[in-house]
Amino acid sequence: MTAFAALAAFQRETEALALVMGRLGWDRETVMPRGAAAQRAEEVAALEAVLHARRTDPRMADWLAAAVAPDAAGEAALRHLRRDHARAVRIPARLAAETARVTSLAQGIWAEARARDDIAHFLPVLAQVLRLKREAAAALADGGDLYDALLEEYEPGMTGAALAAMFCRMRPRLVALRAAILGTGRVPPPLAGRFPQDGQLRLAREVAAAFGYDFHRGRLDLAVHPFSSGSGADVRITTRVDEADPLGCLLATIHETGHAAYEQSVDPAHALTPLGHGASMGVHESQSRLYENQIGRSRPFAGWLHGAMGRAFGHAGAADADALYAALNRVVPGYIRTEADEVHYNLHIMLRFDLERDLVAGRLEPADLEEAWNARFLADFGVAVDRPAHGMLQDVHWALGLFGYFPTYALGNVYAGCLWAALRADIPETDALIARGELGPITRWLGEKVQRHGRLFGPGETIARACGGAEPTEAPLLDHLEAKFGALYAL
Amino acid sequence: MTAFAALAAFQRETEALALVMGRLGWDRETVMPRGAAAQRAEEVAALEAVLHARRTDPRMADWLAAAVAPDAAGEAALRHLRRDHARAVRIPARLAAETARVTSLAQGIWAEARARDDIAHFLPVLAQVLRLKREAAAALADGGDLYDALLEEYEPGMTGAALAAMFCRMRPRLVALRAAILGTGRVPPPLAGRFPQDGQLRLAREVAAAFGYDFHRGRLDLAVHPFSSGSGADVRITTRVDEADPLGCLLATIHETGHAAYEQSVDPAHALTPLGHGASMGVHESQSRLYENQIGRSRPFAGWLHGAMGRAFGHAGAADADALYAALNRVVPGYIRTEADEVHYNLHIMLRFDLERDLVAGRLEPADLEEAWNARFLADFGVAVDRPAHGMLQDVHWALGLFGYFPTYALGNVYAGCLWAALRADIPETDALIARGELGPITRWLGEKVQRHGRLFGPGETIARACGGAEPTEAPLLDHLEAKFGALYAL
Numbered sequence: 001m002t003a004f005a006a007l008a009a010f011q012r013e014t015e016a017l018a019l020v021m022g023r024l025g026w027d028r029e030t031v032m033p034r035g036a037a038a039q040r041a042e043e044v045a046a047l048e049a050v051l052h053a054r055r056t057d058p059r060m061a062d063w064l065a066a067a068v069a070p071d072a073a074g075e076a077a078l079r080h081l082r083r084d085h086a087r088a089v090r091i092p093a094r095l096a097a098e099t100a101r102v103t104s105l106a107q108g109i110w111a112e113a114r115a116r117d118d119i120a121h122f123l124p125v126l127a128q129v130l131r132l133k134r135e136a137a138a139a140l141a142d143g144g145d146l147y148d149a150l151l152e153e154y155e156p157g158m159t160g161a162a163l164a165a166m167f168c169r170m171r172p173r174l175v176a177l178r179a180a181i182l183g184t185g186r187v188p189p190p191l192a193g194r195f196p197q198d199g200q201l202r203l204a205r206e207v208a209a210a211f212g213y214d215f216h217r218g219r220l221d222l223a224v225h226p227f228s229s230g231s232g233a234d235v236r237i238t239t240r241v242d243e244a245d246p247l248g249c250l251l252a253t254i255h256e257t258g259h260a261a262y263e264q265s266v267d268p269a270h271a272l273t274p275l276g277h278g279a280s281m282g283v284h285e286s287q288s289r290l291y292e293n294q295i296g297r298s299r300p301f302a303g304w305l306h307g308a309m310g311r312a313f314g315h316a317g318a319a320d321a322d323a324l325y326a327a328l329n330r331v332v333p334g335y336i337r338t339e340a341d342e343v344h345y346n347l348h349i350m351l352r353f354d355l356e357r358d359l360v361a362g363r364l365e366p367a368d369l370e371e372a373w374n375a376r377f378l379a380d381f382g383v384a385v386d387r388p389a390h391g392m393l394q395d396v397h398w399a400l401g402l403f404g405y406f407p408t409y410a411l412g413n414v415y416a417g418c419l420w421a422a423l424r425a426d427i428p429e430t431d432a433l434i435a436r437g438e439l440g441p442i443t444r445w446l447g448e449k450v451q452r453h454g455r456l457f458g459p460g461e462t463i464a465r466a467c468g469g470a471e472p473t474e475a476p477l478l479d480h481l482e483a484k485f486g487a488l489y490a491l
Numbered sequence: 492m493t494a495f496a497a498l499a500a501f502q503r504e505t506e507a508l509a510l511v512m513g514r515l516g517w518d519r520e521t522v523m524p525r526g527a528a529a530q531r532a533e534e535v536a537a538l539e540a541v542l543h544a545r546r547t548d549p550r551m552a553d554w555l556a557a558a559v560a561p562d563a564a565g566e567a568a569l570r571h572l573r574r575d576h577a578r579a580v581r582i583p584a585r586l587a588a589e590t591a592r593v594t595s596l597a598q599g600i601w602a603e604a605r606a607r608d609d610i611a612h613f614l615p616v617l618a619q620v621l622r623l624k625r626e627a628a629a630a631l632a633d634g635g636d637l638y639d640a641l642l643e644e645y646e647p648g649m650t651g652a653a654l655a656a657m658f659c660r661m662r663p664r665l666v667a668l669r670a671a672i673l674g675t676g677r678v679p680p681p682l683a684g685r686f687p688q689d690g691q692l693r694l695a696r697e698v699a700a701a702f703g704y705d706f707h708r709g710r711l712d713l714a715v716h717p718f719s720s721g722s723g724a725d726v727r728i729t730t731r732v733d734e735a736d737p738l739g740c741l742l743a744t745i746h747e748t749g750h751a752a753y754e755q756s757v758d759p760a761h762a763l764t765p766l767g768h769g770a771s772m773g774v775h776e777s778q779s780r781l782y783e784n785q786i787g788r789s790r791p792f793a794g795w796l797h798g799a800m801g802r803a804f805g806h807a808g809a810a811d812a813d814a815l816y817a818a819l820n821r822v823v824p825g826y827i828r829t830e831a832d833e834v835h836y837n838l839h840i841m842l843r844f845d846l847e848r849d850l851v852a853g854r855l856e857p858a859d860l861e862e863a864w865n866a867r868f869l870a871d872f873g874v875a876v877d878r879p880a881h882g883m884l885q886d887v888h889w890a891l892g893l894f895g896y897f898p899t900y901a902l903g904n905v906y907a908g909c910l911w912a913a914l915r916a917d918i919p920e921t922d923a924l925i926a927r928g929e930l931g932p933i934t935r936w937l938g939e940k941v942q943r944h945g946r947l948f949g950p951g952e953t954i955a956r957a958c959g960g961a962e963p964t965e966a967p968l969l970d971h972l973e974a975k976f977g978a979l980y981a982l
Contacts, residue, residue: 016537019530020511027514031522035708036725039510042763046507050541217526234527272533 003066014054015272026229030221041104048100055088080274090139099132103401110399117388127366150404154281181331188326191317195246203312204253211257212443226252228259232271235260254296258288265451280459285412294420297328300435333381335390349410417477422467494557505545506763517720521712532595539591546579571765581630590623594892601890618857641895645772672822679817682808686737694803695744702748703934717743719750723762726751745787749779756942771950776903785911791926824872826881840901908968913958
């Protein structure tokens with residue numbers, strides 16, 4: 001057996017075990033009994049120790065040194081494995097296991113803290129997670145930037161400095177757009193009436209299927225925080241329901257369907273290899289955000305949705321499709337990132353990006369986070385945070401140790417802007433298709449241009465290839481937002 | 492660190508990984524998307540390979556040779572580990588992984604075959620599973636009896652010959668009792684009316700809680716085949732619902748509650764050690780069968796249940812508690828083991844025991860199984876099997892490779908007979924407690940006498956200690972059945 005074949009066989013088992021780990025995460029956040037948290041933490045730590053031992057197995061170094069790839073996919077797989085191995089061997093086994101154990105516990109503590117608005121309950125474990133992630137960052141950075149070392153996990157090749165520069169270019173146009181919209185004093189009314197949970201979940205399933213989600217290889221459940229989990233033949237999504245506002249459930253479902261359809265659409269030949277996942281978190285978000293915003297919050301989709309909601313609830317909560325379109329695009333300085341309109345969304349990200357860079361750099365302590373969050377929110381959104389669940393306790397990410405993850409959401413918006421422009425140029429009848437709920441040609445374009453490649457290309461290259469070779473920039477997104485909201489609010 | 496401490500730390504991780512494997516089984520049979528079966532088989536095989544590598548790790552042999560237990564629990568743990576290690580090293584890693592992969596696939600194929608009454612669809616994978624288990628048995632038996640080598644996995648110390656002798660003693664009294672009952676020509680009517688699924692599941696949860704099941708550390712779901720899964724802080728049960736017959740759901744729930752309450756009641760000090768589970772499958776079944784039969788099918792419980800069903804459904808499907816008691820104890824030569832009355836149940840087991848001994852010995856081929864099953868069923872039950880789902884396709888066990896498992900059900904009945912006699916002697920007010928639905932003193936007696944010890948003692952010793960030192964025999968069970976059904980059918 002060649003070194004490449006031995007490596008591939010070993011890696012296939014590692015990938016399968018990583019899928020098991022993902023399944024434990026899904027279980028914990030959907031069906032796990034509450035009393036099982038401590039025992040589950042031990043299970044996760046044991047499995048993480050196995051994964052870490054495999055990723056740092058001495059044979060890996062030998063195989064990686066000797067392996068010769070038989071084709072381009074093999075070369076890409078080797079690139080990923082060499083990079084991942086170089087990172088893994090820098091993390092001591094003790095640190096990997098402790099991080100898995102502590103973040104598993106922290107997730108439950110965060111959920112309790114959020115439910116009770118109790119920051120003091122969350123701070124000790126947040127400090128513990130941050131300490132572990134700073135230790136990991138120091139080991140990975142090898143004298144370089146701590147934040148970049150963590151960001152590399154989610155968006156290979158990206159740096160905090162590049163993101164800061166891009167956000168700096170985006171900010172003035174977003175702030176100006178926001179000011180112009182709020183200056184009109186117009187706030188479209190939200191939907192009226194009740195939308196029972198059963199109907200919302202039925203509609204969510206119908207919409208997910210319309211967006212190409214394959215329920216034969218997935219399922220939809222309720223969870224505190226909507227997420228997508230898994231790869232290949234088992235990709236599950238979750239959503240949440242507010243009976244007064246069906247758009248939250250619906251848009252969360254569409255968003256997670258974007259993630260899940262991406263994982264389901266990767267070429268089966270890449271399954272259980274390093275290429276069998278999305279190219280990066282940013283490219284992943286480009287799919288989920290494009291599904292959610294460019295399609296889900298568009299006027300043509302509002303036309304189709306108005307009919308679907310009428311069938312699901314006996315009423316759509318809005319007089320007509322125009323009113324539903326307006327309700328889908330209410331621009332208000334709200335507290336919650338996941339409920340934010342397209343104009344404010346990136347401002348939520350910039351807030352988190354700056355705070356977590358400070359946390360990782362040691363310029364900000366967890367004990368001072370609430371004050372820093374609330375001051376920044378007041379400055380950016382013109383509103384004081386009314387309760388911690390609407391402020392620093394709203395997101396699970398830091399409890400899970402995902403420092404460096406937030407900016408990939410904004411990067412996803414930027415990538416989505418590029419893809420949307422390219423897609424509309426290739427499919428001139430896009431609006432008419434959406435208006436009829438025929439999303440097949442659109443999701444197939446994304447499948448062909450982006451999703452099927454998995455991690456065959458780097459993140460930026462994946463987007464550039466889909467866009468005819470043009471390097472991704474923030475311009476198409478900002479042009480789109482100014483045009484859309486300019487028309488909607490008659491600016 | 493002493494050899495014992497090193498061994499204990501290593502074993503703790505192995506136990507945690509084994510819990511993860513159990514969780515994958517629960518997932519597959521309750522929530523897994525159908526299209527995920529092939530990928531899941533790879534996941535299970537990878538995890539099984541990890542478990543097998545740990546159980547046969549060269550350090551295990553060194554630790555086991557050098558370890559000195561600090562106390563009686565440590566000595567018992569070492570006994571289990573030495574036995575398990577001696578067995579594990581006899582199974583090649585390739586065989587362990589292939590068995591995990593094939594049985595994972597076989598379970599799905601069995602479910603399809605059962606749904607379509609399609610034996611031909613099941614036979615190839617059954618033959619594959621049998622071949623793998625015979626190979627394992629030959630490796631384990633080392634020249635001894637193949638069936639005993641498999642039985643040892645579920646009931647340490649028991650032999651096929653001892654079981655055959657016991658069944659030989661039981662058979663005439665059961666056959667005579669059955670003949671006497673059927674000879675009366677009396678068949679109590681089943682319950683009348685509809686029992687909606689929601690109400691059945693609510694009642695099932697109420698009853699499980701009354702039997703001491705802790706939902707904080709567990710949950711109840713629907714599945715094709717009722718089962719209990721997990722240990723310690725995460726023990727989940729499943730049931731199934733037939734809206735025409737609520738007793739199936741109810742008795743299955745009570746049965747699985749017996750298994751689950753056992754796992755939940757093991758001394759937490761034994762958690763994640765070799766002692767942190769039930770003593771054997773037979774002892775496990777003694778709890779589930781005692782909960783189901785000696786309590787759940789008793790006249791006092793029928794009195795309580797009649798009221799509870801009235802609250803749950805607006806009617807109990809029977810005129811009074813006596814009629815419900817009769818419906819709970821209809822003696823009919825039915826096809827399905829899990830729905831069998833107490834008189835026929837052990838005849839179902841004897842059929843499977845004889846057939847699987849022949850399969851393992853190579854005296855019977857899978858291709859001839861249907862004919863053998865149907866001939867034996869006709870002889871024992873006086874009824875011809877009408878469809879494969881009512882015959883050899885009804886149980887999942889052989890698909891999962893669980894040859895040697897079935898007789899532990901009958902052994903559990905025998906153990907339950909012993910425990911019930913001892914419990915009633917210790918708690919004279921047993922009937923009055925059950926009639927009021929106050930099961931706490933009874934389940935606490937079982938918790939104290941049996942469940943909390945986990946695997947501290949061997950199976951026979953566990954039962955004997957609970958029964959004041961008397962060796963378990965089949966006599967109390969048969970006495971109980973003859974008295975109960977003699978009165979009920981006025982024999």
